[in-house]
Amino acid sequence: MSVTETQKIEELANREYKYGFVTEVEEDKLPKGLNEDIIRQLSEKKGEPDWMLEWRLKAYRHWLTMTEPHWPNVKYDPIDYQDISYYSAPKKKPKYNSLDEIDPAIRETYNKLGIPLEEQMMLAGVAVDAVFDSVSVATTFKDKLKELGIIFCSMSEAIKEHPDLIKKYLGSVVPYTDNFFAALNSAVFSDGSFVYVPKGVRCPMELSTYFRINASETGQFERTLIVADEGAYVSYLEGCTAPIRDENQLHAAVVELIALDNATIKYSTVQNWYPGDKEGKGGIYNFVTKRGLCKGVNSKISWTQVETGSAITWKYPSCILQGDNSIGEFYSVAVTNNYQQADTGTKMIHIGKNTKSTIVSKGISAGRSNNSYRGLVKIGKKAENARNFSQCDSLLIGDKCGAHTFPYLEINNPTAQVEHEATTSKIGEDQIFYLNQRGISKEDAVNLIVNGYVKEVLAELPMEFAVEAQKLLSISLEGSVG
Amino acid sequence: MLLEIKNLHASINGNEILKGIDLKVDFGEVHAIMGPNGSGKSTLASILAGREDYEITEGEIWYNGKNLLELAPEDRAREGLFLAFQYPVEIPGVSNTNLLKTAVNEIRKYRGEEELDAIEFLQLLKEKSKLVNLDEKFLSRSVNEGFSGGEKKRNEIFQMAVLNPKLAILDETDSGLDIDALRIVANGVNTLRSNENAIVVVTHYQRLLNYIIPDYVHVLYQGKIVKSGSKELALELEEKGYDWIKNQTEEVSA
Ligand SMILES: Nc1ncnc2c1ncn2[C@@H]1O[C@H](COP(=O)(O)OP(=O)(O)OP(=O)(O)O)[C@@H](O)[C@H]1O
Ligand SMILES: [Mg+2]
Numbered sequence: 001m002s003v004t005e006t007q008k009i010e011e012l013a014n015r016e017y018k019y020g021f022v023t024e025v026e027e028d029k030l031p032k033g034l035n036e037d038i039i040r041q042l043s044e045k046k047g048e049p050d051w052m053l054e055w056r057l058k059a060y061r062h063w064l065t066m067t068e069p070h071w072p073n074v075k076y077d078p079i080d081y082q083d084i085s086y087y088s089a090p091k092k093k094p095k096y097n098s099l100d101e102i103d104p105a106i107r108e109t110y111n112k113l114g115i116p117l118e119e120q121m122m123l124a125g126v127a128v129d130a131v132f133d134s135v136s137v138a139t140t141f142k143d144k145l146k147e148l149g150i151i152f153c154s155m156s157e158a159i160k161e162h163p164d165l166i167k168k169y170l171g172s173v174v175p176y177t178d179n180f181f182a183a184l185n186s187a188v189f190s191d192g193s194f195v196y197v198p199k200g201v202r203c204p205m206e207l208s209t210y211f212r213i214n215a216s217e218t219g220q221f222e223r224t225l226i227v228a229d230e231g232a233y234v235s236y237l238e239g240c241t242a243p244i245r246d247e248n249q250l251h252a253a254v255v256e257l258i259a260l261d262n263a264t265i266k267y268s269t270v271q272n273w274y275p276g277d278k279e280g281k282g283g284i285y286n287f288v289t290k291r292g293l294c295k296g297v298n299s300k301i302s303w304t305q306v307e308t309g310s311a312i313t314w315k316y317p318s319c320i321l322q323g324d325n326s327i328g329e330f331y332s333v334a335v336t337n338n339y340q341q342a343d344t345g346t347k348m349i350h351i352g353k354n355t356k357s358t359i360v361s362k363g364i365s366a367g368r369s370n371n372s373y374r375g376l377v378k379i380g381k382k383a384e385n386a387r388n389f390s391q392c393d394s395l396l397i398g399d400k401c402g403a404h405t406f407p408y409l410e411i412n413n414p415t416a417q418v419e420h421e422a423t424t425s426k427i428g429e430d431q432i433f434y435l436n437q438r439g440i441s442k443e444d445a446v447n448l449i450v451n452g453y454v455k456e457v458l459a460e461l462p463m464e465f466a467v468e469a470q471k472l473l474s475i476s477l478e479g480s481v482g
Numbered sequence: 483m484l485l486e487i488k489n490l491h492a493s494i495n496g497n498e499i500l501k502g503i504d505l506k507v508d509f510g511e512v513h514a515i516m517g518p519n520g521s522g523k524s525t526l527a528s529i530l531a532g533r534e535d536y537e538i539t540e541g542e543i544w545y546n547g548k549n550l551l552e553l554a555p556e557d558r559a560r561e562g563l564f565l566a567f568q569y570p571v572e573i574p575g576v577s578n579t580n581l582l583k584t585a586v587n588e589i590r591k592y593r594g595e596e597e598l599d600a601i602e603f604l605q606l607l608k609e610k611s612k613l614v615n616l617d618e619k620f621l622s623r624s625v626n627e628g629f630s631g632g633e634k635k636r637n638e639i640f641q642m643a644v645l646n647p648k649l650a651i652l653d654e655t656d657s658g659l660d661i662d663a664l665r666i667v668a669n670g671v672n673t674l675r676s677n678e679n680a681i682v683v684v685t686h687y688q689r690l691l692n693y694i695i696p697d698y699v700h701v702l703y704q705g706k707i708v709k710s711g712s713k714e715l716a717l718e719l720e721e722k723g724y725d726w727i728k729n730q731t732e733e734v735s736a
Pocket of ligand 2: 523524525568653654
């Protein structure tokens with residue numbers, strides 16, 4: 001690359017975070033720090049039953065015995081867990097009958113974000129359970145879902161209203177012993193979403209939740225649980241944005257999916273949290289545990305993610321293919337720019353017979369960012385005729401960024417068929433020039449190439465989401481080429 | 483005058499490649515530029531198209547009343563300048579159709595025209611692909627990816643036909659083409675030819691000039707146009723090679 005181009009990359013790599021603003025809402029907040037007393041207060045504020053408090057305390061005590069993992073290919077300053085406030089909620093928190101009753105400041109925030117919390121939602125057929133910071137402030141479409149017996153509510157509500165389901169499934173896929181951040185989340189999770197789709201029911205709409213981190217220096221510990229009973233189908237969308245902050249914010253969510261016999265769960269994420277400024281200051285630490293259990297025969301879990309935000313992303317949406325003939329899929333686009341770091345990928349654990357998994361990962365690195373794919377394909381002893389196909393591609397923009405691929409294979413059954421393909425390519429100056437020569441600007445040229453590169457993954461997203469994702473990609477890569 | 487190059491000097495990494503080029507191209511004209519390998523033909527074409535690697539140390543270029551060197555490469559294209567590359571680059575994941583749709587609409591936007599709708603656009607593609615005998619399956623393939631050498635060249639002419647430029651610069655579009663393809667490509671170029679545009683053909687072979695008959699032939703040697711003439715000059719070169727010109731040039735400079 002020529003000197004002038006390198007300079008231009010630097011000059012132009014200074015887009016501002018479009019969604020950076022702070023909503024002024026009175027907050028109800030716990031003091032900083034973490035101990036049993038804080039957890040008791042948190043549980044009490046949420047009006048939780050005793051068993052839930054006990055569950056949290058058990059997780060907390062276990063967490064105390066663990067140490068923060070440092071194996072991912074990311075670097076950050078040590079996190080002071082005593083310097084975080086573990087609970088914040090908008091003060092006026094009754095449930096609303098209509099959207100008009102919602103605090104205007106909150107609605108304004110949603111409007112700025114372009115979240116269709118109003119009529120458009122109905123037209124788009126999207127039910128939104130909007131989580132504002134930690135407390136659910138608006139839930140729509142509940143009645144329609146109720147008719148079908150579908151439960152779609154906040155985790156807090158589910159703990160009170162559906163304790164049997166929560167006791168049965170919460171922590172059944174990601175136990176608090178699983179890892180450091182999962183233990184922390186289990187101890188202090190603030191809220192999240194719960195979905196239950198009963199036997200034979202096909203959820204007629206995309207379920208969607210927008211998470212927002214708003215309170216300054218409040219770690220977010222979301223907890224999501226989705227259960228698809230026998231023969232059920234559900235497609236769930238998760239999308240996020242967050243305002244500008246100076247301090248790094250920790251986000252350690254846990255998502256658990258359970259698909260019983262013949263059930264299908266499709267989980268799509270567009271993640272656009274604040275990535276930090278162009279010098280690498282601020283931004284969200286996104287340390288997430290997402291795991292799906294294909295518990296029943298012929299069950300299927302499909303993860304699709306478009307990750308453009310966060311200063312550091314560390315997540316591996318995984319599938320445990322326990323049921324015979326079960327299917328796991330992972331489609332991912334991870335973009336890093338400026339000083340962002342991402343270590344992401346998946347784990348496909350084949351346990352049942354004739355299980356199949358597909359991995360399509362598309363990493364895009366620009367600026368001085370670092371993007372790693374880390375994936376495990378494990379074929380268990382009894383997983384006769386297991387099949388996996390993995391495609392891991394990296395695209396580099398400029399010459400100051402990095403892309404790494406860490407594929408791990410553990411095959412314990414000789415009948416397994418495992419295929420792995422990997423490519424690394426670079427958006428070349430001559431490609432950009434060729435497109436310029438056809439009347440296409442540099443930014444559009446990058447978008448054209450990037451959209452071509454990710455189309456296989458975007459095709460897995462629901463239509464409206466795919467359009468949003470495409471916009472996000474171009475915003476994220478603005479100024480990445482001089 | 484469509485294009486006027488005055489005393490153009492250009493260098494790359496401190497090496498002077500173009501050493502004072504003067505060239506005028508008027509509407510309706512076809513110019514052929516010939517010359518030995520490494521003489522600076524592609525450099526000249528790249529500079530006209532706006533490649534930023536070169537440093538222009540002296541001279542100016544006027545294009546259709548505008549100072550060309552002040553225009554970004556994409557704006558040059560939008561102003562109707564087209565370069566058929568000597569080595570067209572592969573762009574995986576971007577289909578020919580997608581590239582052309584973006585290109586056509588960006589150009590139209592620049593000119594204050596409405597974007598073409600999908601039907602009009604596909605019609606345009608079909609019509610032009612017939613013109614250069616390009617199988618429609620190439621439309622959905624990624625730009626130049628896995629194309630044979632000749633297919634790449636033909637694809638350049640196809641793109642040219644779709645974009646309908648004012649000034650088309652063809653950099654060795656004939657090399658690598660089989661005899662039939664050569665005729666087809668020449669045909670495509672001749673169909674485009676009108677009093678509202680001009681064509682500059684860079685070539686090593688007189689053969690192409692049998693089909694695309696030039697008004698002027700120039701010989702570029704060591705970064706300078708050392709000889710200009712009519713189409714007969716090409717025949718003469720074919721017969722005698724470049725030595726006599728080299729000798730002449732050396733005599734002059736001696
Ligand atoms: N980056 C560079 N650094 C040094 N010299 C260069 C560079 N790029 C081009 N050149 C030189 O400039 C000269 C002109 O090259 P150019 O490609 O314009 O020749 P050409 O006339 O098109 O030749 P051909 O007929 O082989 O296509 C060559 O000697 C080439 O080596
Ligand atoms: Mg050349």
